[in-house]
Amino acid sequence: MTNRVLIKGVEAVALGALEGGCDCYFGYPITPQNEIPEIMSVELPKRGGAFVQAESETSAINMVLGASAVGKRAMTSSSSPGISLMSEGFSYLIALELPCVIVNVMRGGPGLGGIEASQGDYFQAVKAPGHGDGRFLVLAPASCQEAYELTAKAFELADRYRNPVMILMDAILGQMKESTVLKKLNIKSITKDDWALTGAKGREARIIKSLFLDSAELAERNLKLKKKYEQMEKEVRFESILDGNEEVLVCAFGSMGRIAKESVLKLREKGYRVGYFRPITLFPFPKKALSSIFEKNNSLKQILVLELNCGQMVEDVMISVCGKAEVISKFYPPSVLPFPEDIEREIKKCLRKVYFVSPKV
Amino acid sequence: MLKESLFRFPKSLKRTNFHYCPGCHHSLVHRILCEVIDELNLRERTIGIASIGCACFIYNYIDVDMVEAPHGRSCSAGTGIKRARPDLIVFTYQGDGDFAAIGLGDSLHAASRSERITAIMINNTVYGMTGGQASPTTVIGQKTTTTPFGRKPEEQGYPLKVVEILSNFEGVAYAARVAVNNPKRVMETKKAITKAFLAQLEDKGFAYVEVLSACPINWKMDPVSATKYVDKLTEIFPLGVFRETF
Ligand code: SF4
Numbered sequence A: 001m002t003n004r005v006l007i008k009g010v011e012a013v014a015l016g017a018l019e020g021g022c023d024c025y026f027g028y029p030i031t032p033q034n035e036i037p038e039i040m041s042v043e044l045p046k047r048g049g050a051f052v053q054a055e056s057e058t059s060a061i062n063m064v065l066g067a068s069a070v071g072k073r074a075m076t077s078s079s080s081p082g083i084s085l086m087s088e089g090f091s092y093l094i095a096l097e098l099p100c101v102i103v104n105v106m107r108g109g110p111g112l113g114g115i116e117a118s119q120g121d122y123f124q125a126v127k128a129p130g131h132g133d134g135r136f137l138v139l140a141p142a143s144c145q146e147a148y149e150l151t152a153k154a155f156e157l158a159d160r161y162r163n164p165v166m167i168l169m170d171a172i173l174g175q176m177k178e179s180t181v182l183k184k185l186n187i188k189s190i191t192k193d194d195w196a197l198t199g200a201k202g203r204e205a206r207i208i209k210s211l212f213l214d215s216a217e218l219a220e221r222n223l224k225l226k227k228k229y230e231q232m233e234k235e236v237r238f239e240s241i242l243d244g245n246e247e248v249l250v251c252a253f254g255s256m257g258r259i260a261k262e263s264v265l266k267l268r269e270k271g272y273r274v275g276y277f278r279p280i281t282l283f284p285f286p287k288k289a290l291s292s293i294f295e296k297n298n299s300l301k302q303i304l305v306l307e308l309n310c311g312q313m314v315e316d317v318m319i320s321v322c323g324k325a326e327v328i329s330k331f332y333p334p335s336v337l338p339f340p341e342d343i344e345r346e347i348k349k350c351l352r353k354v355y356f357v358s359p360k361v
Numbered sequence B: 001m002l003k004e005s006l007f008r009f010p011k012s013l014k015r016t017n018f019h020y021c022p023g024c025h026h027s028l029v030h031r032i033l034c035e036v037i038d039e040l041n042l043r044e045r046t047i048g049i050a051s052i053g054c055a056c057f058i059y060n061y062i063d064v065d066m067v068e069a070p071h072g073r074s075c076s077a078g079t080g081i082k083r084a085r086p087d088l089i090v091f092t093y094q095g096d097g098d099f100a101a102i103g104l105g106d107s108l109h110a111a112s113r114s115e116r117i118t119a120i121m122i123n124n125t126v127y128g129m130t131g132g133q134a135s136p137t138t139v140i141g142q143k144t145t146t147t148p149f150g151r152k153p154e155e156q157g158y159p160l161k162v163v164e165i166l167s168n169f170e171g172v173a174y175a176a177r178v179a180v181n182n183p184k185r186v187m188e189t190k191k192a193i194t195k196a197f198l199a200q201l202e203d204k205g206f207a208y209v210e211v212l213s214a215c216p217i218n219w220k221m222d223p224v225s226a227t228k229y230v231d232k233l234t235e236i237f238p239l240g241v242f243r244e245t246f
Helices: A009-019 A035-046 A057-069 A080-085 A087-095 A122-126 A144-161 A171-175 A215-235 A254-269 A287-296 A313-321 A340-352 B002-007 B026-039 B054-060 B074-084 B096-102 B104-112 B162-166 B183-201 B223-236
Strands: A004-008 A024-027 A050-053 A074-078 A100-108 A114-117 A137-139 A164-170 A177-181 A238-241 A248-251 A274-279 A281-283 A302-307 A326-331 B046-050 B065-068 B089-095 B118-123 B172-179 B206-212 B240-244
Touching: A004 A009, A009 A035, A009 A074, A009 A100, A009 A144, A009 A164, A009 A171, A009 A177, A024 A035, A024 A057, A024 B074, A035 A050, A050 A057, A050 B074, A057 A074, A057 A080, A057 A087, A057 A100, A057 B065, A057 B074, A057 B104, A074 A080, A080 A087, A080 A100, A087 A164, A087 A215, A100 A144, A100 A171, A114 A171, A122 A164, A122 A281, A137 A144, A144 A164, A144 A177, A144 A215, A164 A171, A164 A254, A171 A254, A215 A281, A238 A254, A238 A287, A248 A254, A248 A340, A254 A274, A254 A302, A254 A340, A274 A287, A287 A313, A302 A313, A302 A340, A313 A326, B026 B054, B026 B118, B026 B183, B046 B054, B046 B074, B054 B065, B054 B089, B074 B089, B074 B096, B074 B104, B074 B118, B089 B096, B089 B183, B096 B104, B096 B118, B096 B162, B104 B118, B104 B162, B104 B206, B118 B183, B162 B172, B162 B206, B162 B240, B172 B183, B172 B223, B183 B206, B183 B240, B206 B223
Parallel strands: A024 A050, A024 A074, A074 A100, A100 A164, A137 A164, A248 A274, A248 A302, A302 A326, B046 B065, B046 B089, B089 B118, B118 B206, B172 B206
Antiparallel strands: A004 A177, A100 A114, A137 A281, A238 A274, B172 B240
8 A cells, every 4th residue: 555645845854764764863943844853853762763952053963973973874954044053063074974864944045034945055055065175965856755755865875975965955845745655765774883983892992083183194085085975976866858859958956946847848748849957966966967968969059047046056057068058047036936937938038049148147 | 919900001091192281181181081981891882072172182092982073062962972872871071162162052951951971071271272262261360362461350251160050950960070180189080080970870960070170381380380270270160069969
């Protein structure tokens, strides 16, 4: 029997985390993601796990650090301002190579901003989660089903790479209800016997640290981490609708991807030559996949990048497309949510080539 | 037989040279900590947390599993460890800047939640590693690199008395202030640290030991004068057990 339920995106995240084997949750309340700690406070103790409501996000992320260091699957969730507060901890987690899952249900910024849907934390998530050279593996779901499945998978990926994995979503996806199948997912457990702190019994004491005063040693550490990010290329995921005859490609992620997909499908039905590309991993960004689409398709001349911010992902698109097509940035700051018809108009403008701007970023 | 017990080298103390300045009390506290870990037979199930300060290299000296926490976050990291693995024994080793300035929120909330962890705070009234700036426990009149004319109550307020605060917390099972500047006090410190681990072993609550320690370099004193100066500090920071619930 399929276990189909009608749940919100944030509920899907919590249930996905439990399916992914989450042992410990630490967090601090912030809208629009409070359902996650609320569910975890009930479900984790039942399963022998731990739930702590911390006194701040800085504290929460360091509780995650502790739980991860002793080999448990740990997570936290928050929204934009809270994520900023965790930034130092993120850098340490990356440096200490401690796996964990972090969920950011983005809200509008900067500052206190608002609680509208926004994709304003793209750069923060993808480029610089903390100080130093560290990266997260970033997954961006676009439906409740995907939020459930990607959150579960995130625990396996975090353990595999010994690196934090971020689920980057927004308030629309977080708060909308959708039919979701709570599938059994085959989430692998990965041994931590070779590094976790469990007490120095029958082996030498272990040290998990990020301080390397010897410059050669520090450089080596950084190169080791870089190599890991390169290996993450294997995890690249995206969704696309293409048949090779497109003139315009629409690129968007998360909720914006959902809106754009509807517009693209409608136009394709009417015979418009428009394709669709939705990155699911934002880091690593599907650069090669995107670039090869342009190499294979000569008729494809433009890529329209849609975002709920003032233009961030467009920079990664430009790097990926690398002059092979004209990159057009259409962005919607927080609280300005386009309808599919608005997007259709933008696509038609591209197709008519009356709309010509280099990326406004 | 007697000789052996007098000079026994703690098993949990690594045989290496300390990087601390001459006359610094850190190394002495490390040794006491190791003796307690040995005597309670905890080495194989203890996780230590190295914080940011002069003792951030503690993992080079104490032979137990250790993780480094960001500045001030040791009690939060300790919470994460203990909640994830209640069977492990967790201690933090922090300075006054780490525990009582940047980490005061983490420290007090861990105490208030009654986390079953043992926190050791080295109070030497200055930021040692960064070169002797004022800390929350800098005493009135004390000259530091950021209070070059001495700490003035009207400008920098008053020294923060952590053990006095913690002694009012219901979640705290044990809170004491000790010093290591004479043999009697060394013995008392060992007793206090033992008790602070017992609080955890017996599931009683948060345990805190503050050690008044010398920082000769930043006090601009020779080791002997610095050790003597700790006596003066006890007039401002009185020694004793402030809370003991078991
Ligand atoms: S600076 Fe002070 S606390 Fe640090 S090692 Fe030197 S004497 Fe000890």
